[in-house]
Each structure stands twice: as C-alpha cells, then as structure tokens.
Amino acid sequence: MFPYFSETSLSLSLFKMLDWIVSGLDTSDLVVLTLLAGGAIIFFVMKFLNQQPSSSRYSPTVASVTPSTVISKSNQSFIDRMKNENRQVLIMYGSQTGTAEEMSGRLAKDLTRYSKKAVVVDPEDIECEDLNRLSEIEDALLVLCIATYGEGDPTDNAVTLVEYLNAGDCDLSGVRFAVFGLGNKTYEHFNEIGKQMDQQLEKLGAKRIFHMGLGDDDANLEEDFMIWREAFLPKVAEEFGWELNTEAETMRQYQMEPVEEGKALFKGEFGRLGAYERPRPPFDVKNPYLATIAVNDELHTEHSDRSCRHIEFSVEAGDHLAVFPTNDPILVDRLISMLEFDPDHAFRLVNVDEDASKRHPFPCPTTFRTALSHYVDICAPVKSHVLKAISEYCSDDGEKEFLNKLATANEEGLREYARYIVKERRSIVDVLTDQKSCKPPIEYLLELLPRLQARYYSIASSPRINEEKIAVCAVVTKYTIGDRLINGVCTRYLTTKDAGSKSPVFVRKSTMRLPHRTSTQVIMIGPGTGFAPFRGFLQDRQFHKNAGKEVGAMHLYYGCRHPDHDYIYKEELAKFQEDQVLTHLECAFSRAQEKKIYVQDRLWETRDRIWEAINNGAHVYICGDARNMARDVQATLQKIFREIGGKTETEAVAYFKDMEKTKRYQADVWS
Numbered sequence: 001m002f003p004y005f006s007e008t009s010l011s012l013s014l015f016k017m018l019d020w021i022v023s024g025l026d027t028s029d030l031v032v033l034t035l036l037a038g039g040a041i042i043f044f045v046m047k048f049l050n051q052q053p054s055s056s057r058y059s060p061t062v063a064s065v066t067p068s069t070v071i072s073k074s075n076q077s078f079i080d081r082m083k084n085e086n087r088q089v090l091i092m093y094g095s096q097t098g099t100a101e102e103m104s105g106r107l108a109k110d111l112t113r114y115s116k117k118a119v120v121v122d123p124e125d126i127e128c129e130d131l132n133r134l135s136e137i138e139d140a141l142l143v144l145c146i147a148t149y150g151e152g153d154p155t156d157n158a159v160t161l162v163e164y165l166n167a168g169d170c171d172l173s174g175v176r177f178a179v180f181g182l183g184n185k186t187y188e189h190f191n192e193i194g195k196q197m198d199q200q201l202e203k204l205g206a207k208r209i210f211h212m213g214l215g216d217d218d219a220n221l222e223e224d225f226m227i228w229r230e231a232f233l234p235k236v237a238e239e240f241g242w243e244l245n246t247e248a249e250t251m252r253q254y255q256m257e258p259v260e261e262g263k264a265l266f267k268g269e270f271g272r273l274g275a276y277e278r279p280r281p282p283f284d285v286k287n288p289y290l291a292t293i294a295v296n297d298e299l300h301t302e303h304s305d306r307s308c309r310h311i312e313f314s315v316e317a318g319d320h321l322a323v324f325p326t327n328d329p330i331l332v333d334r335l336i337s338m339l340e341f342d343p344d345h346a347f348r349l350v351n352v353d354e355d356a357s358k359r360h361p362f363p364c365p366t367t368f369r370t371a372l373s374h375y376v377d378i379c380a381p382v383k384s385h386v387l388k389a390i391s392e393y394c395s396d397d398g399e400k401e402f403l404n405k406l407a408t409a410n411e412e413g414l415r416e417y418a419r420y421i422v423k424e425r426r427s428i429v430d431v432l433t434d435q436k437s438c439k440p441p442i443e444y445l446l447e448l449l450p451r452l453q454a455r456y457y458s459i460a461s462s463p464r465i466n467e468e469k470i471a472v473c474a475v476v477t478k479y480t481i482g483d484r485l486i487n488g489v490c491t492r493y494l495t496t497k498d499a500g501s502k503s504p505v506f507v508r509k510s511t512m513r514l515p516h517r518t519s520t521q522v523i524m525i526g527p528g529t530g531f532a533p534f535r536g537f538l539q540d541r542q543f544h545k546n547a548g549k550e551v552g553a554m555h556l557y558y559g560c561r562h563p564d565h566d567y568i569y570k571e572e573l574a575k576f577q578e579d580q581v582l583t584h585l586e587c588a589f590s591r592a593q594e595k596k597i598y599v600q601d602r603l604w605e606t607r608d609r610i611w612e613a614i615n616n617g618a619h620v621y622i623c624g625d626a627r628n629m630a631r632d633v634q635a636t637l638q639k640i641f642r643e644i645g646g647k648t649e650t651e652a653v654a655y656f657k658d659m660e661k662t663k664r665y666q667a668d669v670w671s
Contacts, residue, residue: 094145099182142176177208296310315505324505331379454506473535525633554582
C-alpha cells in the first residue's frame with residue numbers, strides 16, 4: 001500500500017522547511033528558492049497522486065461514451081491522410097453498440113477486392129469541419145454507416161457530425177455518397193438519423209450514387225446489410241470504373257506475430273496494459289472502471305421459473321450502467337477443443353496495411369484464451385462474411401457448400417440464413433459443432449469475429465440516497481432451442497459475480513430526467529425491469545420529501561406475470577406508499593387470472609385521473625419493451641386525449657408530439 005498524502009498536508013510540510021531556511025538569505029536567494037520549492041510541490045503532489053491505488057484515491061467519474069476508435073485526432077487531418085496515401089473512399093460510422101462500426105470495417109475490407117483502401121473514421125475522433133475539404137480529393141466517395149439511437153437521436157459518437165452537417169455550412173460539391181442506416185421498426189423514429197443524413201448530404205451538394213439502405217434490427221439486420229452491400233459494391237465499381245481483383249478475395253486484414261517470452265500481456269483490459277491495477281479517470285467505454293459488486297440478490301420468489309437479479313456496484317451514479325461481460329468459459333473451452341490450439345499461446349494480430357490507424361483488432365499482445373474470453377463475441381448469431389471465410393477450411397465438400405449457401409445474398413441463401421442462423425440463434429460455437437470438418441486457424445477466426453460489446457442497464461437507484469453505489473436489475477436470459485441451451489452473455493456473467501467480486505463498468509448519461517420542480521406530478525409506466533429507473537425516481541422524491549420540500553403526486557403503473565412469482569421490489573413499493581411518496585400504484589398481472597391484464601389496461605381504467613394530471617402539467621415516463629408495450633401505451637394515451645380530453649385525432653397526435661418535444665413525455669425502451 002502506498003502512503004497517502006493530501007495536497008494540503010504536503011504543502012504545509014514543505015513551507016515549514018522553507019521558513020526555517022529563509023532567515024539568512026537575501027531577496028534574490030529567496031526568489032530562486034521559492035521557484036524551486038513551487039516546482040518541488042507540483043512534482044511530489046503529482047507523483048503521490050499517481051501512485052494512489054483505486055481504493056484510496058479514485059472514484060469513477062462520468063465521461064461521455066465514445067465507441068472504439070479507428071483513427072485518432074492528430075496534427076494530420078483525415079483529408080491530408082487521404083491525399084498522402086491516395087485514398088478516395090471515406091467511411092464514417094455512428095455506432096452505439098459496435099454494429100455500425102463493424103459494418104464499416106467490412107465495407108472497407110470489401111473495397112480491397114477492387115484494390116481500394118478506405119479511410120474508416122469515428123466522427124468523434126476528427127474535426128468535422130474538415131469535411132468541407134473533402135471535395136479536394138479526386139473522385140471522393142463518402143459512405144455513412146449510421147445508427148439511430150433512442151427516440152430518433154444520433155449515437156453518442158455521431159452527435160457532433162450530425163449537428164455540423166445539419167448546420168448547412170459544409171460544401172460537398174463533387175463528392176459522391178451512399179448511406180446505410182441501422183434502426184429498429186419497433187421504434188417510432190425508424191432510421192431517423194440515416195434518412196436525415198441521406199437527405200442532408202444531397203442538400204450540401206453531394207451526389208447520391210446508391211439508394212439508402214434501411215437496416216431493421218427487429219427483423220434481420222444482417223440480411224438487410226447483405227442485400228444492400230451486394231448491390232452497392234458493383235454499382236460503385238461501375239461508377240468509378242474499378243476492376244475486380246480476384247486475388248484480394250482471400251487476403252487477410254491482420255497477420256499473427258509471436259510475442260517474446262516475458263512480455264506484458266493484456267488480460268482483459270481495454271485501454272492500456274495494467275489499467276485495472278492502476279486506474280486513471282475519466283472512465284468510459286475505452287477505459288472502464290473495475291467496480292466492486294456490493295450486492296447480488298434474487299428478486300423473484302421460489303415460485304418463479306425465471307430469475308431477476310438486483311445488483312449494486314460501488315461506482316458513482318449516472319443514468320445507464322454499461323457492463324463489460326466475459327464469455328462463458330464452457331463455450332471458450334469447446335472452441336479450444338474443436339480447433340485444437342494452445343489457449344495460453346501469447347500473440348498479437350497486426351494490420352497488414354501499414355498505413356492503417358487501427359493496428360490491432362483488439363488489445364494486443366494477449367493470449368488466445370483471453371481474446372476468446374474478453375474481446376470477441378462467440379455467442380452472437382454468426383455474420384454472413386464469417387461463414388463465407390471459414391467455408392474455405394472445410395474438408396467436407398457438403399459442409400463447405402452449405403456454409404457458402406448461407407453466405408450468399410440470393411433468395412435461397414437468405415431464407416436458409418434466416419432459418420439456420422437467425423431464428424435458431426446459432427453462434428460460431430454451434431456452427432463449428434455442426435460442421436465438424438471446418439477447422440479455421442484460431443488467429444483468423446479472431447480476426448473475423450465481432451468485438452464483444454458492453455451491455456447497458458437502466459440504473460435503479462438515486463445518487464441522493466448513495467452517490468457511491470449504483471443498482472441495476474436484470475432478468476436472466478436463459479432458454480432452449482431444440483437441445484441447445486441459450487444464455488444471455490451478460491446476465492449469465494452477472495449471475496457468477498458474488499458480492500465482493502469485481503467487474504469492468506462505465507456510466508453514461510441519458511436525457512430521461514425528473515422535472516426540475518419537485519412539485520410536478522409524474523406518471524411512470526414500467527412493467528418488469530422497466531421499473532428500474534422509477535425506483536431511482538421514487539428514492540429521489542423521498543429524499544426531497546424528507547428534506548421538507550413539497551413533492552407532486554407520483555403515479556406508477558407496474559406490471560409482471562404473477563404477484564407471487566415475479567413482483568420485484570414489492571416491499572419497497574409498499575413502503576413508498578406508506579410514506580405517501582408513491583400516491584397511486586396500479587398493478588397489472590398478466591397471468592394471475594384468466595384474462596391477461598397489461599399496464600395499458602390499467603392506464604385506461606384510470607383515464608380520468610390520468611387526463612387531469614397530464615392536463616395540469618404532469619410528466620409521463622415509460623420504460624420497457626418497445627415492440628408491444630410502448631406502442632400500446634402511446635395508443636392508449638392518445639385515446640385518452642381524444643375521449644377524455646375532447647381532442648380530435650389530429651389534435652391528439654399533435655398534443656402527444658408536443659409532449660415529446662417539451663420532454664413531458666420521455667421513453668427508455670428496448671426491443
């Protein structure tokens with residue numbers, strides 16, 4: 001343990017020493033000594049602060065979320081780099097979960113088939129104003145792979161880019177472009193940002209050379225991308241007169257290099273070696289904080305056939321907690337057994353393109369076991385390009401033909417991919433189990449697989465109660481398809497973490513906030529774990545009530561299957577009612593009686609009270625399932641506006657839109 005010195009005590013000690021010395025010195029001597037003393041203070045303070053372990057010195061601070069970087073800010077702009085390296089294609093991505101980033105990388109690799117090297121950039125890591133110089137590049141092509149996040153918002157890393165382009169100050173005359181959007185049709189603003197950018201680039205003078213792709217994560221995002229990409233590439237080649245280089249089909253992006261014995265290895269860290277032993281704020285997606293798990297309790301009763309965990313992390317508060325999981329060691333061992341390699345072999349993967357800014361696909365050097373455990377996703381449905389690549393390593397012709405068919409963007413291939421991979425959720429472990437003759441080299445498989453991403457959870461606690469701990473609640477994902485057991489990557493991981501163990505996390509902010517005035521009424525609609533943020537809301541209002549402030553009425557619409565099985569935080573809700581913080585509690589139990597009852601049914605039953613509250617300025621919050629519940633709740637609210645509020649259908653829609661615009665209606669939903 002390093003000794004701890006506060007800045008104040010260290011400064012006082014040094015100045016006492018100076019006071020003892022100065023009596024025999026003249027003015028010039030004092031000036032010199034004062035400067036030296038000041039430098040010494042700064043040096044020693046910084047030295048001791050940097051030595052402090054996390055338990056005694058650092059607590060995690062909230063930082064903006066910035067997905068994995070491909071090109072970093074430097075003195076040389078990406079435009080200069082494109083000029084110097086004779087690159088005409090710029091691919092930019094807006095990514096919240098890593099999918100758009102991964103697709104951008106795949107497109108860049110596709111372009112090597114035409115002997116073209118693209119520059120792939122994270123818009124957060126560049127000066128967006130440099131886009132105004134893109135027309136300086138001869139035959140410039142701009143490709144956007146951009147996701148829509150939340151309620152029609154740009155992803156965190158694309159906010160500045162979207163704002164800059166929408167400002168209209170960029171001249172893209174002479175530039176050609178194409179956009180692939182990533183969205184989800186269960187959300188009201190499906191692919192809003194992609195559509196917005198597709199229109200805006202044309203307004204700024206750029207020429208669209210291919211129609212916008214509309215990826216739908218609620219259906220089959222991979223299929224949407226496959227179809228768009230297969231048509232896009234030949235069109236681009238025709239536009240620019242590129243010729244196909246058949247030899248580039250099998251070229252690898254990374255080559256494996258040995259690591260000398262005794263070399264320090266990554267063991268699961270993300271930003272830098274030893275990041276967990278020597279943490280340095282700020283903490284974010286590139287630099288997660290190794291938080292201690294303080295509590296991990298079951299919320300369901302013994303009558304439930306499911307599991308829901310209440311987990312508390314020792315970390316400062318925010319709105320969403322992102323957890324970096326580790327893959328199931330059983331699945332890792334299965335891959336090791338099937339592909340027969342030394343899991344503890346130290347290696348690094350190095351980009352064969354010496355000019356590429358992304359030198360490694362994940363933190364290197366490391367071991368094969370660490371990479372499979374921490375850095376690549378071995379549980380997600382396998383992408384088509386992975387199937388195509390590993391088919392070359394099948395010794396059985398039938399298995400090779402089958403994998404090639406799955407990777408082909410024709411009617412038969414897409415249908416079979418949707419059945420075998422998407423519907424039946426086959427991971428790389430499942431595919432290699434079925435196709436026993438397929439033995440790709442482990443280093444190539446690691447290059448092909450997508451990065452393992454952090455999982456986000458709504459925070460179920462208020463910092464006003466405890467600013468050093470964050471609570472989340474999560475239903476454990478576990479089901480079978482045929483004879484295969486499917487586990488959720490992160491919830492399985494969390495069930496293995498006992499109190500006192502550690503997990504890498506970071507905190508991000510969201511726009512879902514209680515009204516500034518504590519007297520404003522709030523209506524909260526959150527079935528199941530959708531109740532999570534409202535537990536924090538109730539704690540917040542209870543804090544203000546205990547402090548003597550006036551607090552407005554709180555209406556909670558909570559739903560679950562059965563009151564004796566999965567009614568989470570039941571005792572806490574009763575206490576909030578007893579304390580008159582929660583003024584109205586309406587519960588909907590879908591399987592406790594013959595007819596299923598949902599939160600939207602309870603909302604309609606109390607329509608008069610709800611309209612009165614909304615008409616008097618109440619804020620409405622909804623959290624949970626986007627596919628059915630959120631849509632049904634929105635429809636019920638608009639029905640209340642019409643039938644109780646006396647509005648026409650057009651007026652009801654406009655009223656709802658105005659509530660969204662003024663943040664009186666806020667949603668945190670997922671599909």
